[in-house]
Amino acid sequence: MSSFRRMLQQALRVSGLSGFPLLRWVGRWAEGTVVAPDGTTVRSMDDMPGTSMPGFAWDLLVRRALSKLHQLQLEGVQRYGPMWKVSFGPIKTVHVAHPALVEQVLRQEGQRPMRSELSSWKDYRKLRGQHYGLLTSEGEEWQEVRSLLAKHMLRPKAVEAYDQTLNGVVSDLIAKLRLCRQPEGLVTDIAREFYYFGLEGISSVLFESRIGCLEPVVPKKTEHFIESINTMFVQTLLTMAIPRWIHSLFPKNWNAFCQSWDSMFEFAKSHIDQHLKEAERKSKCQEVKGHYLAYFLSQTDLPMKTIYSNITELLLAGVDTISCTMSWSLYELSRHPEVQASLRDEVLSVMEGRKVPQAADVARMRLLKAVVKEVLRLYPVIPANARVITERDIQVGGYLIPKNTLITLCHFATSRDPAVFPNPNDFLPHRWLTKDQTHHPYASVPFGVGKRSCIGRRIAELELYLALARILIEFDVRPDPEGVSVKPMTRTLLVPENVINLQFVER
Template sequence: MIYVRRMLQHALKASYPLVKWMERWAEVASAGNLKKTKSLQEMPGPTLPSFAWDLFGRGGLSRLHELQLEGLRKYGPMWKASFGPILTVHVADPALIEQVLRQEGHHPMRSDLSSWKDYRRLRGHHYGLLTSEGEEWQTVRSLLGKHMLRPRAVEAYDNTLNNVVSDLIVKLRLRRQHRGLVTDIASDFYRFGLEGVSSVLFESRIGCLDPVVPADTERFIRSINTMFVMTLLTMAMPDWLRRLIPKPWKTFCQCWDYMFDFAKGHIDHRLREEAEKMARGEKVEGRYLTYFLSQTGLPMETVYSNVTELLLAGVDTISSTMSWSLYELSRHPGVQASLRDEVSTVLGGRRIPEAADVARMPLLKATVKEVLRLYPVIPANARVVTVGDIEVGGYVIPKNTLVTLCHFATSRDAAVFPDPDEFRPRRWMNREQGHHPYASVPFGVGKRSCIGRRIAELELYLALARILMEFKVEPDPEGGVVKPMTRTLLVPEKDINLQFIDL
């Protein structure tokens, strides 16, 4: 009897987070049952003057992720707000996010990235995976999924990615200053991410980690950065305002022009090489993604658009997650030492991990999960209601309404994650400590989840494992706390500087 009582007490203690979000959901559900469903007009939210002050008077668009937490605190798990001409419903509760996603239909529609689409229409470009919808999106998603989502297909890229990791290690050694200090590590990891993605797309290198980066590659990197900065601004500008203040829109288009030209140049170069091999009677066995796409019968304009968008899709994920991972590990030397021991034990004397090794590194995987919980690369995702009116949390949300899924708020919610601001990777290794499955979804969920997730994760795992086998990572003695900011994506608000000390 005593044994049974202790088991029950242990189970109740372990399930505390689960109980908390179940209680919250029960409150939301009961509120909806006690009263008839409410309209969008009855939903709480800031008035236009106060919302404009929140956006532009206290840090601007860079603090959009913080506004999620403020909205949750002020208005509860759902509220509405207007951003320029766009009215959006914000959802900041994992159970309600699940409700939204379970009603999204066969062809889920993200926020329409209106300025991205406007540019493509202006230039006559086709849509890619990030901008297309409906059957067009489903066709490309199915084709790419065969080579980007199946674990065995992704494992085939580990040798390619390890070559890029080797160049990163050399780059870090060359960049070290006094006492092993490397300044602005995000810039190195950004170039590493782009080089890795390019090697998978083109099966060739573009020089991001060379001692002197080629001018065209450097310009491509600047174009990506500027384009993301301008995305939120151009989406908030109606056509008449773009004509009145043309510079932001012009800069945005110039960035996209160069990115399309850059990708098209590399695609055409690789396909010419394959054609020349075939003309010589040589066997062609392309393993890179552009080759697969070019063999599907898709128009080349569609191939160009998809490859251009895929180049963007994984770079910031890798750069940001690598930077935050090493930042947190430098501040938590005990976790770093345990992780190094895990990698060393699995490798058993080898220096270079393979894709198959990662399955035996649970702390490594938990570390990346915890970093993505604290610093989700995309702090908020969105859906457009397309299947007709839907009911969420007791409110009727009309068709065509934009719904923002506040992932930053849910992943920092104390009711779901105890001590939510603390870096605790082992919370993901405790099977008895349940988390709502929609509380932290950095790569999205379902059909609209990130197509490049598995490749990005593999590149992250291989790089982190190698770095920890080469260096002890310590904080910059003169550095302080680094916080995140929103730049369409979530990025460090200032440079992360770290010491890389030889083991």
């Protein structure tokens, strides 16, 4: 083994390739190994490269890197290769930024995968006596709710049943875009309009009724709910980065975080209670056949606090996914008119003169799906995910990772890996349609993989497809006349750094 290591090191020096990140990592692997309990040769975490507590604190406090965490992934790959550790006090996090390594982690996650702690989210629930939802629960509690909701949210036939409901929301979005256009068709801050659209869409699925997000005057409670989501995501990174004991000394951020959650729970609870009362009233004189999710959950044995928590978390999860993906999709299509024209031709060809697409139509729109895939590759809503393997030690990338170690999956970095996606920073949706060009299945996984993948994926995708198809039928989407270029930033989720303004010109 030692002779092999010397040969590899010599080959790297002679070839002049040792400056490449992946090859630097291979060279470090060759420097020394340990033997794992099962007899295989691996390295320990002590040998893993990475940044120390001072380095992390420098990024966090001096460079103000909370909004640039997605960029730190790319920097990490350049400095250390596809795996590195970050130490902050007693906490060590392993960062994984290569598709094959992401696959290794996820294939060893066990029957009940555990995400990162989301410690501040759980601290709030303990403080207020709230139950956990799908985003915060673990183990059997998570498995029970996941199994119940999967019947209505993951089966293709079940999701197709929502297309009429979602098309009604899309029709109101088209009307709202026409209403808020300025001269020359300019709509300012489109992400805000798509926030309303996203919330109205997920509410229609959860409650099977409308809550007024797309009306000319948006209800104050709805406005406050959206503001609370924004505040909560901003404060999430701060409250998780700061030790708990500091909250009592400097309570401003923690109080803002708790107040935002209070508002979100109150909003969800009021709508759930209202619609369950209406369903109970109807059931006295007729059978309630609605398939909306709040009513379905109420017919199970779940405690009401569990139902409130799950609906609240589904509401906030649905809003940002739709808003960000719609905003980036139209932003890129406006800057690539040739792609927009090809996509419109595809939609019109499939529609054959009809104005309102259905779920069955979407299945035939290959370029539409490729556009959304490419947008989510460039701008994954969740730029990094995490896993904690609790059952046993695992081996990843030649290292032995002790159980209960937090492993960060760097999706932003893997989806912009030039070895997987040539010209990784360019918007090239046709890369998903080329038969002779295949991509590693774990290189771009915006909705996650396996049992812990996003349960609302199919509904979100259907809503996106229906909305984009309708907008292209009605409008020619053009870029901001000011020519402003917009980049992403991290706010727990990946969002536009600046407002996106677009022109919607009638066709």
